[in-house]
Amino acid sequence: MVLNDLSPRYPFAEYGIDIPILGSNGRKTVEALLATPGILERREQWLLEKELTEVSRERIERVHESAYVARLFGEACEAEITKTFELIDENGAYHRYDPAAARRPLCDLFDRTRRSAQGTVEAAHLALKTGFCFYLGGGMHHGQYDFGSGFCPINDIVIAARDVLATADITSVWVIDVDAHKGDGTAALTDGDASIVTFSQHMASGWPLDQPETLPDGRPNPSHIPSDVDVPIGEGEEEEYLMKLRIGLDALKAHPVPGLAIVLAGADPYERDELPSASQIKLSAAQMLQRDLLVDAFLRSLQIPALYVMAGNYGPHSWEVYTRFLTHFLSRATSR
């Protein structure tokens, strides 16, 4: 099953923000899949397209501090979005942001985030029902308990995990995060929660790990809280990436087999992805496909239902990563 949100997702340029988030990668992926003979004919069996609504405040409050949630839903929304997308630098100047070029209000991005989180929640339930759902959105793994971070005002991964744990007949969820950036928000929000086991394979240095040990208010920075399994990849270690992934996934087997795995299949480790802060891992198209097939084979070997989300994807080529994996997956004549 592939879930695609039909509500509009404008390029970030429409908000006056110079970040290469195009908003079109889901649509491009579906178009490419529908142009593939053998997959096109079976579209009714695998494609679900709909306009998503916004995730409820109650679901957000299961994960985030209620005072922070109140700011997002109130007049402080614009200030919180400005911080989360790093639109003002330490000197008070606009950073990759030109309000005069904006055609839409910044707080639209919060509504968009809530639709994205709703998609992750719905896709999690679809994955439980059908064994596999790839949601063409989601993956806001930097969202922290009481603040937004790294373009993520809220953390849809933990929102969805908590939702299925509360409402479905399962006792644990694994989060397998192979985005280029560490899943720091997910690790921090689930620290000490044995029902959500986190795996993150990411750049060994750079953002978010290069932040100070403490926040401006003196608290320890939660970005440094480890995942249950962390697999750091140093610059130039592309050839070892798959071997390290295999070893890291095996380490997950120390935990009981869960009722659901959530995979953050970020496209930003791809060499043609355009986010500068993800440039320390440059996997080829073939290596990206092997990454995704390795995770898929691992989960199938343990018969774990899987929800995939897009996570980081920047610039005009990242949709190719999702398309290659899904073409492979949907071409396989299995019942999954």
Ligand SMILES: [Zn+2]
């Ligand atoms: Zn990323």
